[in-house]
Amino acid sequence: MRTPVLVAIREYLENIRTKGFWIGVMLFPVLILIAVQAPRFLEKATPVRALVLVDQSGLFEEAIEQVLARDFTKRRSIAFARYFEKHLAPGSTYARKRDRHKERSLEEVPASALNPARAEELMDTLEDFSPQMLDLLGTEAAWRQQLAAADRFLAPHRPAFVNPEPRFRRVPLPSGLDPGAPAAELVQGLRPYLLGEHKLAGSGKDRELFAAVIIPPRVREPKLLAVLGGGAGPAAGGIEYWSTNLADSDLSSLIERAVNEEYRRLEYEKQGLDAATVRKVQKAHLPFQTMSPRKAAGKEEVSAADVIRQYAPIAFVYLLFIGIFTISQMLLNNTIEEKSNRIIEVLLSSVTAGELMMGKLLGIAAIGLTMIGAWIAALFAVLALHRGPEAEFVDQALGVLVTSNLLPLFAVYFLLGYLFYAGIFLAIGSICNTLKEAQNFMGPMLMLMMVPLVTMFFIPKDPNGTLATVLSWIPFYTPFVMMNRAAADPPLFDQVGTIVLMVLSTALVLWLAGKVFRTGILRTGQPPRLLEVVRWLKGPA
Amino acid sequence: MTTAALVLDGVTKNYGSFRAVDELSLEVPTGSIYGFLGPNGSGKTTTLRIVLEILKPTRGTVAVLGRPSALEVRHRIGYLPEEKGLYKKMKAWAIIAYFASLKGLDRRTARARAYELLDRYGLEAFREARTEALSKGMQQKVQVLASIAHDPELVILDEPFSGLDPVNQEVMEEVIRDLARRHRTVLFSTHVMQHAERICDRILLISKGRKIFDGTVPEARRRIPRRVRIETADDIAPLTARPDVSSAVLLPPDDGAEAAAQDGPGAHRWELEVAEDADTQAILEACFQNRIRLKQFDHSEPSLHDVFVKLVGADAREAGRR
Known part of the structure; x- marks a missing residue:
């Protein structure tokens, strides 16, 4: 056992110094x-989108201005x-409230315009159910009032609040064009x-025209609507939204x-009909709860954590694959x-081919475990750094x-999958x-x-x-697919059964790989034909 | 002589219908330097691999350090293969220590041995260098050191001189002599006869997998007749008439037409085959007596090179054409 360990140590030390390992x-x-960071970064990095609106029907301009506001x-x-949240004065009532919230899960934290974890959700609800509230909040007077009200909770020496850039800004039609x-x-x-x-007239960096919306004068005519309703053909005479950026559909859907x-x-x-009544009826809503029979009685409600649990295996399958x-x-x-350098010959005068193979398998397995360990440590580190009410998702993922x-399970499937594929790759090598x-x-x-x-x-x-069941029983796929299914409590x-099959087939692959390895490793010249390899497999080791 | 370090008996190796080694038997005495000579493709490397149990012989037996299997005694054997390679990213000392530890040394001793050997053979400045940064000659030295770092009783070197410049070839000879002085057995293969001539106690000459000669260097020399080389413009008939000169062969001009022109017209080089017991001094005297003006008189013994060319020249040329 001493020799394989020596080989393994060398493999480990050598590979841990390679760029490939560190990139991995x-x-x-x-x-x-x-x-974790991209959404926030994108939010900051996206420039203000300039929009030209020409409403020849005169019907929608006001409504569009309103949604932009x-x-x-x-x-x-x-x-x-x-x-x-950032500039709360320590010891103020709000700060104490916030610290209490940190201990609770997302569902228990009350939605509040001043709670960053739930402000977005609250705003969306407001927009859906009482847009007038939003309009009110948008007025200059209401805004000043809010700033003044918040003042006493905030630290005295803080930078002033700077208005964020709007996502969209309406710009006038470039001069020379007839509306x-x-x-x-x-x-x-x-x-x-x-x-x-x-470029658009004016200064600053937002001088690119992002989109143009043209609403023709007779857009409401029934004949035209019939054609449009059919959904066929180009929307000639309909509302046109022009933009080179087809990926960012926020603006187009907002306007639509x-x-x-x-x-x-x-x-x-x-x-x-009375529009207000209709709106009220439209917003009527019956609660709809997703439940799972797997959960304990009384707690069948499906939480965000359950969804995470269901999808987390995908991340693990991906890690398994890359690893x-x-x-x-x-x-x-x-x-x-080793083969092309002919180091193999010196090695084989000191170790048997079997010892060499075992040493290599062990050494590289240690590399793999180090890598996976680093990944999991990094995962926990990143998640831990982003804890707090704002990253509730992260907390639940950790849980x-x-x-x-x-x-x-990941560790078991990793080892089995690695040994299985390593045997095949060793034989190829x-x-x-x-x-x-x-290649x-x-x-x-x-x-x-x-x-x-x-x-x-x-x-x-x-x-x-x-x-899923069929793939689970194919040794090539067992580790990945079973990992994939892990959250759904597959039948015992x-x-x-798949683990037993996997262990057996891994043993078989390693045994066959050993035969190929012993014969192939000293061979020079052209790689052998498949038939020849099969002959090695049949022959004595 | 004590027991042999290595004994081969009737070893044969077939690759399909091709016979690489044919009924080879040999004995390498303990503590000797044994040269394993033969042209390219004569089966030297295959034989060495069989000795090391990297290959299995088709027939025949091998006894290494008194054991039937080299793997049993692999910690007491050092091997330098013909095609030399190192792990490119490893440091010189680390690679020597690694191979030594594979041969049973503990890691600390292995490291100490690696430093000691690098210092002794002039590589102290390259201890920490990665092997890919070393010149080819230095890489080869490192490799030789790696094969002897565990102080093996039997050292097998396959073409240790190939790829080395003359200075390093001498260092290599020194390494081999050092080993022999410490009563280690060295078996090395080469097709360069000068090295074998200088350092071998015994040589074995093989061609096409068959043993041609096995014995000491003087014995090998005696395998071809003694010769005298002379260069003269005069008639050599008086010499060929002597009873101790059996034949005379005209040799091609040595250094091209220019040298021949300087020597004056008609200077020829002759090789006289002489009897085993002939007195070369008497032949020299006969030249003076017969007014044969000599530009050169060479009565040195035949070199191993001559022996080699004579014994396996035809086979080697044939192998070259194959």
């Missing part, structure tokens, strides 16, 4: 950091909630602005909703290095990780002289390996269905 280690924490009010309120011209002509004139060839709400209101009026293939690749590279069996030759074998392997990545997102939707037969 850093990749995951960086990804989590990005995932509400959007800004929401944004300002959320920003103020953050500001309030009464036909849509086609207007678009012709706006096109260079939309394409970024012309505003226009249609206003349009419906006009239609109700035309039918002689296993990063280190199997290392194993392949090392084996080929799920600590309380569920996901981590131990032993019969190839260069990485290029190995010929790797192609089909990669195809085979892509399957769990493709099914990763489908399996949680039907975790104990036929596809599947859980135990």
Whole structure:
């Protein structure tokens, strides 16, 4: 046992110094950091979108202006909630309240315009159920009042609150364009602005025209509506939204909703219905609760944590995949290095091929465990750094990780999957002289390996269905698919049976790989044909 | 002589229908330097691999340090393969220590040995250098040191001189002599005869997998007739008439036409084959008596090179064409 350990130590020390290892280690924490930080960063980094609105019908301009104003009010309120939280005077009533909230879960914290964790949610509710409140909050007087009211809770020496930039700003039609011209002509004139060839008049960095909305004069005519209602063909004569950025649909959906709400209101009026009553009826709402029979009686309500628990395995499958293939690749590279450098011959005068193989497997497994350990540590570190009422999701994710069996299962499937694939990669490495030759074998392997990545997102939707069950019993996929299903309590037969099968097939793969390894490792010249490899497998070791 | 460090008996290795080693038997006495000579493709490396049990022989037996299996005594053997490679990213001392520890040394001793050897053979400045940063010659030295760091009783070196400059070739010879002085057995293969001639106690010459010669260097020399080389413009008939000169062969000009022109017209180089017991001084006297003006008279013993060319030249050329 001494020799394999020596080989393993060398493999470990050598690989831990490689760039590949450190990239592998850093990749995951960086990804989590990005995932946590990106939304906030994007929010700050997105420039103010300039919008040109030409309403030739004269019906919707006011409604659109209104939603743009509400959007800004929401944004300002959320920003103020953050500001309030950050600059709360220690010891004030609010600060004490906040500290109490930190101990509770998200559902228990009361929604408040001054609580950053729930301000956004509150604003959305306001917009849906009483937009007038938002309009009121948006007035200058109400705003000053709020600032004044907050003042006594805040630390005396704090920077003044700075209004956030609005997401969207309406700009006038560029000079020289006639607002009464036909849509086609207007678009012709706006096109260079939309394409970024012309800048808008004025100074500052927001001089790109982001979008133009053109509402033709006779947009409400029934004949036209019939055509539009059919949904076929281009919306000639309908409302046109022009923009080069098709990915960011926030503005277009905002306007579409505003226009249609206003349009419906006009239609109700035309039918002689009271718009306020209709709105009230429209907002009527029966509570709808998702429950799970798996949970204890009285606690069947599905919480955010349950959803996290359901989807967390996807992240683990992904980690499993990256982990296993990063280190199997290392194993392949090392084996080929030893072979092409002919170090193998000196090694084989000191160790047997079996000892060498075992040492390599152990050393690289240690590398893999180090990497995974670093990932999990990084995960906890990042999550812990982002705790607090604002990152309630993070708290719950932490809770799920600590309380569920996901981590131990991950370790088991990682080891089994690694040994299984490592055996195959070792055998490939032993019969190839260069990485290029190995790539010929790797192609089909990669195809085979892509399957769990493709099914990763489908399996949680039907975790104990036929596809999932069948894939679980194929050793190539067992670790990934069973990890995928881990949250859904698969039948005990599947859980135990697949692990037994996996252990057996891993042993078989390693045994066969050992035979190929012993013969292949000293071979030079062309890689052998498949038939020849099969002959080695049949022959004595 | 004590018991042999290595005994091969009737070892044969077939690769399909190709016979790489054919009924080879040999005995390497303990404490000797044993040269394993032969042209390219003659089966030297295959034989060494069989000795080390990296390959299994088709037939025949091997006894290494008195044991039937080299793996049993692998901690007492050092091996330098023909194709030399090192882990590129490892430091010089670490690679020596690693191989020594694989051979049973504990890590601390292995490290101390690595430093000691690097210092002794002029590589103290490169202890911490990664092997990829070393020149080819230095890499090879490191490799040799790695193969002897555990102080093995039997050292097997496959083509240890190839790729080394003349200075380092001498260092390599010194390494081998050092080992022999400490009663280690060294078996090395080469196709460069000068090294074998200088340092070997015994040599074995193989060609096409078959043993051609096995014995000491003087014994090898005696395998070809004694010769005298002379260079003269005069008629050598009086010499060929002597009973102790059996034949005379005209050799091609030595240094090209230019040298021949300086020597004056008609200077020829001859090789006279002489009887085993011939007195070369008498032949020299005969030259004077017969007014044969000599530009050169060479009665040195045949070199191992001559022996090699004579014994395996035809095979080697044939192998080269294959």
